Amino acid sequence: MVTLFLGVILSSSRKNTSDLKQNKPNILxxxxxxxxxxxIGCFGSEIPTPNIDRLAYNGLRFTxxxxxxxxxxxxASLLTGLYPHQAGMGHLSTENHPQAGYIGDLSKNAVTLAEVLKNAGYSTFMTGKWHVAKDNDYDGDKSNWPMQRGFDRYFGTLNGSGSFFDPGTLTSGNTNIPPYKGFYYTSAISDTTVKYISESPSSKPFFGYIAYTAAHWPLHAPADEIKKYKGFFDKGWDILREQRFKRLKELGIIDDAYVLTDRGVSIPAWKDEPMKEWQVRRMEVYAAMIDVMDQGIGKIISALESKGVLDNTLIFYMHDNGGCAEPVGTDKMEIPLTEEQKVLKPYAYDFPNPDKKQPYTREGKFIRMGKGVMPGDADTWTGYNEEWANVSNTPFREYKQWVHEGGIASPLVIHWPKGIKSKGQLRPHPSHLIDIMATCLDITGIPYPNQFLDNKIQPLEGKSLLPAFQNKPIDREYLFWEHGANRAIRVGDWKLVSKTSFNKTFSEADEDKWELYNLIKDPTERIDLREKNPEKAMAMIKLYREKALYTKALPWPWKPKK
Known part of the structure; x- marks a missing residue:
């Protein structure tokens, strides 16, 4: 007989749905x-995000x-409340290694928030990017797809990236589906979320996980949305970074201890940039992608209001990593189309796209890449690269993939009118994705299981953020990171961090490449204090090694570069 939960959770699951509805908030x-x-606007951006800002100014911002x-x-961490290696996702779902922390498939010894809430009487749905299953084959193993990991309804993509006009692995339930003419993925995620909220049974609270792909490359947005940002970024990245830094201070997000980090060494001063028109266009499209997403969040808020449940819906908003410096589609100059590539090769809209990227659009245009390709339309495939990622990550240094602050710092907005009375306030408490499940279970009173579907479940790593709602401290020993052999641990105000010479490689020289920062006095990681504090550094290195084994970051697959 299948055992769903042990002990006390059984009594929780027997509660009738009307009792649940009276006592449990909806969760998004x-x-x-x-x-x-x-x-985003409430964290200093010039890009207007009025709907996200509405949540922030009527809720809390964790800085x-x-x-x-x-x-x-x-x-993986967000879904399970564990460090990613404990959930089997030390790297990407597309890179599968034999080490337990790096199998690239969501562990069955981890339980998802959706599974816990569904078992306790919630209706559950997900829209958007999944990216935690090794097998995306529609004839393959679906056991780690959303519908098999706790969600009643699912619309989205299983893989990590793709066209916004024709995404690969577009899925409804467990079925690969095609887009429709005029499809734009961000809007489809928002509209489907609205549909799921509207159709959610009134007898149950609901949990929704909305995983937008905005503003991941490729840079795609509707033409009328891009037009809104004409001239917005003409002043260039140097001035825009300074302006964001100033607004962050005015908003109280950062204080006088923050010093704006230097421009990335490979980024020219804006005055020396030879391709200004192309550079500006990239940021105009990026801004439009965020704008469309914010509009969709506004529709979701309106759906909650129409249903009369906004006040008792707990909403979390956050980012999956820092701005992306990857030179996607721009590592060389644009190459003119060949005569063959100029020939239109359309294909029908009733054909599902199982792949990340097709060579031609549905209308038959060859998809162009290269420096100088003006992004936005479906027949382009580029990113915004380090030049603009440096702006996105203001005031920090480094980017997605690395574990200096620029790669891992995210806004967190929490909105819950019924439960949060300190509207518009800031919370400086160090916190992490692992805390989202712990917070939801604390608020709902639902116990965390030690067994699920005959699988032993690892202990929850996260801490409830509920004390921080009242500005009380959160008792925490440490926060831990490892990605591609980049390493970090934070204990109180101190952070030990290391950047490997080459991602996904590790040599003897990398072993001792530790830096030590006091994040209260130096939050942008500019002054390495390791030599001045050798005992502190050694103690944290020792702790890191212990926790790397404990969290399954070790053993790892990274070897010296050949």
């Missing part, structure tokens, strides 16, 4: 993709919230 978790710390620095690990 909104996760965005490849956006930096200062990319020292962390993700894992990359797509799949973040999603």
């Amino acid at each position: 978790v909104i996760l965005t993709d490849d956006m930096g710390y200062s990319d 020292h919230f962390y993700n894992t620095g990359r797509c799949s690990p973040t999603r």
Whole structure:
């Protein structure tokens, strides 16, 4: 006989749905993709995000919230309340290694928030990017797909990235589906979320996980949305970083201890940039992608209001990693189309796209890449690269993949009118994705299981953020990171961090490449204090090694570069 939960959780699951509805809030978790710390209005951006800002100014903003620095690990931690290696997702779901922490498939010894809430009487749904299953084959193993990991309804994509006009692995339930003419993925995620909220049974509370792919590459947005940002970024990245830094201070997000980090060494001064028109266009499209997402969040808020449940809906908003410096589609100059590539090769809209990227659009245009390709349309495939990621991550240094603050610092907005009375306030408490499940279970009174579907479940790592709602401290020993052999641990105000010479490689020289920072006095990691504090550094190195074994970050697959 299948055992769903042990002990006390059985009594919880027997509660009738009307009792649940009276006592439990609805829960929405909104996760965005490849956006930096200062990319929303309430965290200093020039890009208007009035709907996210509405949640922030009527809720709480956590100013020292962390993700894992990359797509799949973040999603695994968010879903399970564990460090990503404990959930089997030390790297990406597309890179599968024999070590337990790096199998690239969501562990069955981890239980998802959806599974816990569903078993306790919640209706559950998900929209958007999944990216935690090794097998995305529609004829393959679906045991780690959303519908098999606790969600009653699912619409989204199983893989990590793709066209916004024709995404690969577009899925409804467990079925690969095609897009429709005029399809734009961000809007479809928002509209489907509204549909799921509207159709949720009134007898149950609901849990929704909304995982946008905005603003991940490729840079795609509707033309009319891009037009809104004409001239917005003409002043260039140097001035825009300074302006964001100033607004962050004015908003109280950062204080005088923060010093704006230097421009990335490979980024030219804006005055020396030879391709200004192309550079500006990239940021215009990026901004439009965020704008469309924010509009969708506004629709979701309106759906909650229409249903009369906004006041008792607990909403979390966060980012999966820092801004992305990857030179996607721009590592060389644009190459003119060949005569063959100029020939239109359309294919029908009734054909599902199982792949990440097709060579041609549905209308038959060859998809262009290269420096100088003006992004936005479906027949382009580029990113915004380090030049603009440096702006997104203001005031920090480093980017997605690394575990310095620029790679892992995220806004966290929590909105819950019924439970949060300190509206518009800031919370400086160091916190992490692992805390989201703990917070939800604390608020709902639902116990965390030690067994699920005959699988032994690892202990929950996260801490409830509920004390921080009243500005009380959170008792925590440490926060831990590892990604691609980049390492970090934070204990109180101190952070030990290391950047490997080459991602996914590790040599003897990398072993001792530790830096030590006091994040209260030096929150942008500029002054390495390791030599001045050797005992502190050694103690934290020892703790890191202990926790690397405990969290399954070790043993790892990373070897010296050949």
